[in-house]
Amino acid sequence: MEEFGNENGLTQDLDSETIFIVSQTFKALGDPTRIRILNLLFKKECSVNEIADTLDIRQSTVSHQLRFLKNLRLVKYRREGTTLYYSHDDAHVMLILQQMIDHACHS
Amino acid sequence: MEEFGNENGLTQDLDSETIFIVSQTFKALGDPTRIRILNLLFKKECSVNEIADTLDIRQSTVSHQLRFLKNLRLVKYRREGTTLYYSHDDAHVMLILQQMIDHACHS
DNA sequence: TGTATATATGTTAATATATTCATATAAGGA
DNA sequence: TCCTTATATGAATATATTAACATATATACA
Numbered sequence: 001m002e003e004f005g006n007e008n009g010l011t012q013d014l015d016s017e018t019i020f021i022v023s024q025t026f027k028a029l030g031d032p033t034r035i036r037i038l039n040l041l042f043k044k045e046c047s048v049n050e051i052a053d054t055l056d057i058r059q060s061t062v063s064h065q066l067r068f069l070k071n072l073r074l075v076k077y078r079r080e081g082t083t084l085y086y087s088h089d090d091a092h093v094m095l096i097l098q099q100m101i102d103h104a105c106h107s
Numbered sequence: 108m109e110e111f112g113n114e115n116g117l118t119q120d121l122d123s124e125t126i127f128i129v130s131q132t133f134k135a136l137g138d139p140t141r142i143r144i145l146n147l148l149f150k151k152e153c154s155v156n157e158i159a160d161t162l163d164i165r166q167s168t169v170s171h172q173l174r175f176l177k178n179l180r181l182v183k184y185r186r187e188g189t190t191l192y193y194s195h196d197d198a199h200v201m202l203i204l205q206q207m208i209d210h211a212c213h214s
Numbered sequence: 215t216g217t218a219t220a221t222a223t224g225t226t227a228a229t230a231t232a233t234t235c236a237t238a239t240a241a242g243g244a
Numbered sequence: 245t246c247c248t249t250a251t252a253t254g255a256a257t258a259t260a261t262t263a264a265c266a267t268a269t270a271t272a273c274a
Contacts (some may be wrong), residue, residue, distance in 0.1 A: 014146055014208065016139075021211040022204075023139045030134030031262080032126045039121055048221055061263055063222055082220045082271045092210050096203055097129075101121065103199050104128040138232080155251055168233055170252055189241045189250045 028072050029097055033057060034065050039101075041075060042094055045087040135179050136204055140164060141172050146208075148182060149201055152194040 014022075028034055036055050040046055046054070052062045066086055069075040076089040088094050121129075135141060143162050147153055155173065159166045173193060176182040183196040195201050 014143070018208065018211050019139045019142055022207050023137055023142055025207060025211070026133050026142075027137030027261095030130050030137040032123075032130045033262080035126055035130055035133075036121070049219095058264070059221075060223085060265075064263080067222080079271090082218095084221065092206075096206055096210075099199075099203055099206075100129050100132060101125065103203075104125050104132070134231095140232080156249095165234070166251075167235080167253085171233080174252080186241090189248095191251065 041088045045085045047083045148195045152192045154190045
Protein backbone atom coordinates (compact mmCIF):
# COMPACT_ATOMS: atom_id res chain seq x y z
CA MET A 1 0.00 0.00 0.00
CA GLU A 2 0.89 3.67 0.16
CA GLU A 3 2.04 3.44 -3.41
CA PHE A 4 0.56 6.88 -3.96
CA GLY A 5 0.63 8.13 -0.38
CA ASN A 6 -2.58 8.60 1.51
CA GLU A 7 -4.34 11.80 2.42
CA ASN A 8 -7.77 10.29 2.99
CA GLY A 9 -7.60 9.17 -0.60
CA LEU A 10 -8.12 5.87 -2.34
CA THR A 11 -7.14 3.67 0.56
CA GLN A 12 -10.21 4.76 2.48
CA ASP A 13 -13.85 4.09 1.81
CA LEU A 14 -15.62 6.96 0.21
CA ASP A 15 -18.84 8.50 1.39
CA SER A 16 -21.49 9.17 -1.20
CA GLU A 17 -21.08 12.94 -1.04
CA THR A 18 -17.39 12.71 -1.86
CA ILE A 19 -18.12 10.30 -4.67
CA PHE A 20 -20.70 12.71 -6.01
CA ILE A 21 -18.41 15.72 -5.96
CA VAL A 22 -15.53 13.81 -7.50
CA SER A 23 -17.64 12.32 -10.27
CA GLN A 24 -19.26 15.69 -11.02
CA THR A 25 -15.89 17.36 -11.31
CA PHE A 26 -14.48 14.66 -13.56
CA LYS A 27 -17.66 14.83 -15.62
CA ALA A 28 -16.99 18.53 -16.12
CA LEU A 29 -13.60 17.61 -17.57
CA GLY A 30 -15.07 14.77 -19.60
CA ASP A 31 -16.28 16.84 -22.52
CA PRO A 32 -14.19 18.13 -25.43
CA THR A 33 -15.88 21.52 -25.52
CA ARG A 34 -15.32 22.18 -21.84
CA ILE A 35 -11.70 21.03 -22.08
CA ARG A 36 -11.13 23.47 -24.92
CA ILE A 37 -12.73 26.29 -22.94
CA LEU A 38 -10.67 25.57 -19.82
CA ASN A 39 -7.52 25.23 -21.88
CA LEU A 40 -8.19 28.66 -23.35
CA LEU A 41 -8.93 30.16 -19.95
CA PHE A 42 -5.71 28.70 -18.66
CA LYS A 43 -3.85 30.89 -21.11
CA LYS A 44 -5.85 34.04 -20.57
CA GLU A 45 -9.01 35.62 -19.27
CA CYS A 46 -11.60 35.76 -22.06
CA SER A 47 -15.01 37.21 -22.76
CA VAL A 48 -17.79 34.88 -23.83
CA ASN A 49 -17.63 36.04 -27.42
CA GLU A 50 -13.86 35.71 -27.48
CA ILE A 51 -14.23 32.10 -26.43
CA ALA A 52 -16.94 31.48 -29.00
CA ASP A 53 -14.95 33.09 -31.79
CA THR A 54 -11.62 31.53 -30.88
CA LEU A 55 -12.98 28.02 -30.56
CA ASP A 56 -15.67 28.37 -33.23
CA ILE A 57 -18.51 27.43 -30.91
CA ARG A 58 -21.87 29.18 -30.77
CA GLN A 59 -22.33 31.82 -28.13
CA SER A 60 -25.22 30.06 -26.45
CA THR A 61 -23.26 26.83 -26.23
CA VAL A 62 -20.35 28.64 -24.62
CA SER A 63 -22.67 30.37 -22.19
CA HIS A 64 -24.35 27.12 -21.18
CA GLN A 65 -21.01 25.41 -20.63
CA LEU A 66 -19.67 28.37 -18.66
CA ARG A 67 -22.68 28.15 -16.40
CA PHE A 68 -21.94 24.46 -15.89
CA LEU A 69 -18.32 25.23 -15.01
CA LYS A 70 -19.36 28.17 -12.84
CA ASN A 71 -21.71 25.98 -10.79
CA LEU A 72 -18.76 23.74 -9.97
CA ARG A 73 -16.63 26.83 -9.19
CA LEU A 74 -14.17 25.91 -11.90
CA VAL A 75 -14.48 29.35 -13.50
CA LYS A 76 -15.36 32.86 -12.34
CA TYR A 77 -15.95 36.15 -14.11
CA ARG A 78 -15.66 39.89 -13.72
CA ARG A 79 -17.82 42.42 -15.48
CA GLU A 80 -16.61 45.34 -17.56
CA GLY A 81 -19.53 47.18 -19.04
CA THR A 82 -21.62 44.65 -20.92
CA THR A 83 -18.70 42.29 -21.26
CA LEU A 84 -18.04 39.44 -18.85
CA TYR A 85 -14.45 38.27 -18.61
CA TYR A 86 -14.17 34.66 -17.54
CA SER A 87 -11.14 33.03 -15.96
CA HIS A 88 -10.38 29.74 -14.26
CA ASP A 89 -11.07 29.53 -10.54
CA ASP A 90 -9.64 26.22 -9.31
CA ALA A 91 -5.88 25.87 -9.58
CA HIS A 92 -5.91 22.32 -8.33
CA VAL A 93 -8.37 21.11 -10.94
CA MET A 94 -6.44 22.97 -13.62
CA LEU A 95 -3.31 21.16 -12.46
CA ILE A 96 -5.13 17.86 -12.73
CA LEU A 97 -6.27 18.77 -16.23
CA GLN A 98 -2.73 19.56 -17.23
CA GLN A 99 -1.47 16.29 -15.80
CA MET A 100 -3.99 14.36 -17.84
CA ILE A 101 -3.03 16.27 -20.97
CA ASP A 102 0.63 15.49 -20.34
CA HIS A 103 -0.29 11.87 -19.70
CA ALA A 104 -2.18 11.70 -22.99
CA CYS A 105 0.69 13.31 -24.87
CA HIS A 106 3.22 10.84 -23.50
CA SER A 107 1.26 7.67 -24.18
CA MET B 108 2.36 32.03 -17.05
CA GLU B 109 4.09 28.83 -16.10
CA GLU B 110 2.04 28.83 -12.95
CA PHE B 111 1.77 25.07 -13.29
CA GLY B 112 4.89 24.42 -15.33
CA ASN B 113 4.61 23.27 -18.91
CA GLU B 114 5.19 19.87 -20.38
CA ASN B 115 3.19 20.38 -23.55
CA GLY B 116 0.25 21.01 -21.27
CA LEU B 117 -2.34 23.74 -21.00
CA THR B 118 -0.19 26.51 -22.34
CA GLN B 119 -0.18 24.89 -25.76
CA ASP B 120 -2.99 24.38 -28.23
CA LEU B 121 -4.41 20.93 -28.20
CA ASP B 122 -4.94 18.74 -31.20
CA SER B 123 -8.26 16.99 -31.50
CA GLU B 124 -6.83 13.55 -30.79
CA THR B 125 -5.37 14.69 -27.48
CA ILE B 126 -8.63 16.38 -26.58
CA PHE B 127 -10.46 13.17 -27.38
CA ILE B 128 -8.22 10.96 -25.26
CA VAL B 129 -8.27 13.38 -22.34
CA SER B 130 -12.03 13.79 -22.41
CA GLN B 131 -12.58 10.05 -22.73
CA THR B 132 -10.37 9.36 -19.73
CA PHE B 133 -12.04 12.00 -17.62
CA LYS B 134 -15.42 10.66 -18.71
CA ALA B 135 -14.37 7.27 -17.38
CA LEU B 136 -13.76 8.91 -14.01
CA GLY B 137 -16.97 10.90 -14.22
CA ASP B 138 -19.30 8.18 -13.02
CA PRO B 139 -19.94 7.18 -9.40
CA THR B 140 -20.01 3.46 -10.13
CA ARG B 141 -16.69 3.51 -11.94
CA ILE B 142 -15.11 5.62 -9.21
CA ARG B 143 -16.23 3.09 -6.62
CA ILE B 144 -14.85 0.21 -8.69
CA LEU B 145 -11.50 1.92 -9.21
CA ASN B 146 -11.31 2.87 -5.56
CA LEU B 147 -11.84 -0.76 -4.63
CA LEU B 148 -9.26 -1.95 -7.14
CA PHE B 149 -6.82 0.54 -5.72
CA LYS B 150 -6.97 -1.31 -2.44
CA LYS B 151 -6.81 -4.81 -3.85
CA GLU B 152 -7.21 -7.05 -6.83
CA CYS B 153 -10.81 -8.30 -7.01
CA SER B 154 -12.91 -10.77 -8.92
CA VAL B 155 -16.01 -9.53 -10.70
CA ASN B 156 -18.30 -11.06 -8.12
CA GLU B 157 -16.25 -9.64 -5.27
CA ILE B 158 -16.71 -6.20 -6.75
CA ALA B 159 -20.41 -6.74 -7.25
CA ASP B 160 -20.91 -8.05 -3.72
CA THR B 161 -18.72 -5.48 -2.01
CA LEU B 162 -20.27 -2.51 -3.75
CA ASP B 163 -23.78 -3.98 -4.02
CA ILE B 164 -23.93 -3.61 -7.79
CA ARG B 165 -25.28 -6.23 -10.18
CA GLN B 166 -22.78 -8.53 -11.82
CA SER B 167 -23.72 -7.48 -15.33
CA THR B 168 -23.33 -3.81 -14.46
CA VAL B 169 -19.87 -4.46 -13.03
CA SER B 170 -18.91 -6.45 -16.09
CA HIS B 171 -20.11 -3.73 -18.46
CA GLN B 172 -18.20 -1.06 -16.55
CA LEU B 173 -15.07 -3.20 -16.37
CA ARG B 174 -15.18 -3.59 -20.12
CA PHE B 175 -15.41 0.20 -20.39
CA LEU B 176 -12.40 0.64 -18.10
CA LYS B 177 -10.52 -2.15 -19.86
CA ASN B 178 -10.97 -0.50 -23.24
CA LEU B 179 -9.28 2.58 -21.85
CA ARG B 180 -6.54 0.40 -20.30
CA LEU B 181 -7.41 1.62 -16.84
CA VAL B 182 -7.82 -1.94 -15.56
CA LYS B 183 -6.45 -5.35 -16.47
CA TYR B 184 -7.19 -8.90 -15.32
CA ARG B 185 -5.63 -12.28 -14.80
CA ARG B 186 -7.49 -15.56 -14.96
CA GLU B 187 -7.52 -18.24 -12.29
CA GLY B 188 -9.82 -21.06 -13.31
CA THR B 189 -13.18 -19.51 -14.05
CA THR B 190 -12.44 -16.48 -11.97
CA LEU B 191 -11.06 -13.25 -13.39
CA TYR B 192 -9.11 -11.06 -10.99
CA TYR B 193 -9.18 -7.42 -11.98
CA SER B 194 -6.70 -4.77 -10.93
CA HIS B 195 -5.91 -1.23 -11.93
CA ASP B 196 -3.53 -0.72 -14.84
CA ASP B 197 -2.71 2.98 -14.99
CA ALA B 198 -0.84 4.35 -12.01
CA HIS B 199 -0.91 7.88 -13.33
CA VAL B 200 -4.68 7.97 -13.72
CA MET B 201 -5.05 6.41 -10.27
CA LEU B 202 -2.87 9.18 -8.89
CA ILE B 203 -5.08 11.75 -10.56
CA LEU B 204 -8.15 10.08 -9.08
CA GLN B 205 -6.62 10.20 -5.64
CA GLN B 206 -5.74 13.86 -6.06
CA MET B 207 -9.31 14.69 -6.95
CA ILE B 208 -10.61 12.73 -3.97
CA ASP B 209 -8.22 14.59 -1.68
CA HIS B 210 -9.27 17.84 -3.29
CA ALA B 211 -12.94 17.04 -2.67
CA CYS B 212 -12.25 16.04 0.93
CA HIS B 213 -10.42 19.29 1.65
CA SER B 214 -12.97 21.65 0.19
C1' DT C 215 -36.41 56.60 -24.01
C1' DG C 216 -34.79 54.00 -27.78
C1' DT C 217 -31.10 51.27 -29.86
C1' DA C 218 -27.10 48.35 -30.05
C1' DT C 219 -24.24 44.96 -28.04
C1' DA C 220 -23.03 41.19 -24.83
C1' DT C 221 -24.62 37.49 -22.45
C1' DA C 222 -28.10 34.36 -20.43
C1' DT C 223 -32.03 31.40 -20.64
C1' DG C 224 -35.88 28.18 -22.21
C1' DT C 225 -37.01 24.65 -25.19
C1' DT C 226 -36.29 21.09 -28.20
C1' DA C 227 -34.17 17.25 -30.71
C1' DA C 228 -30.46 14.16 -31.35
C1' DT C 229 -27.39 11.40 -29.20
C1' DA C 230 -25.01 9.10 -25.46
C1' DT C 231 -25.06 6.74 -21.15
C1' DA C 232 -26.22 3.58 -17.29
C1' DT C 233 -28.65 -0.09 -15.66
C1' DT C 234 -31.42 -4.11 -15.94
C1' DC C 235 -32.94 -8.63 -17.52
C1' DA C 236 -32.20 -12.57 -20.05
C1' DT C 237 -29.07 -15.39 -22.07
C1' DA C 238 -24.61 -16.92 -23.88
C1' DT C 239 -19.93 -18.43 -23.20
C1' DA C 240 -16.08 -20.54 -20.88
C1' DA C 241 -13.67 -23.25 -17.55
C1' DG C 242 -13.48 -26.94 -14.15
C1' DG C 243 -15.05 -31.02 -11.92
C1' DA C 244 -18.11 -35.26 -11.31
C1' DT D 245 -20.59 -35.48 -21.37
C1' DC D 246 -23.30 -33.07 -18.04
C1' DC D 247 -23.51 -29.80 -14.44
C1' DT D 248 -22.01 -25.87 -11.88
C1' DT D 249 -19.95 -21.52 -11.35
C1' DA D 250 -18.01 -17.18 -13.06
C1' DT D 251 -18.19 -13.87 -16.36
C1' DA D 252 -19.56 -11.67 -20.73
C1' DT D 253 -22.86 -10.12 -23.95
C1' DG D 254 -27.19 -8.43 -26.34
C1' DA D 255 -31.29 -5.90 -26.14
C1' DA D 256 -34.32 -2.77 -24.08
C1' DT D 257 -35.40 1.11 -21.30
C1' DA D 258 -34.84 5.16 -18.70
C1' DT D 259 -32.19 8.97 -18.08
C1' DA D 260 -28.65 12.39 -19.07
C1' DT D 261 -26.16 15.23 -22.10
C1' DT D 262 -25.10 18.30 -25.90
C1' DA D 263 -25.86 21.67 -29.12
C1' DA D 264 -28.97 24.48 -31.63
C1' DC D 265 -32.43 27.97 -32.20
C1' DA D 266 -35.15 31.59 -30.61
C1' DT D 267 -35.70 34.89 -27.34
C1' DA D 268 -35.02 37.38 -23.01
C1' DT D 269 -32.20 40.27 -20.07
C1' DA D 270 -28.81 43.68 -18.97
C1' DT D 271 -25.71 47.42 -19.75
C1' DA D 272 -24.11 51.43 -22.18
C1' DC D 273 -24.88 55.16 -24.89
C1' DA D 274 -27.12 58.52 -28.16
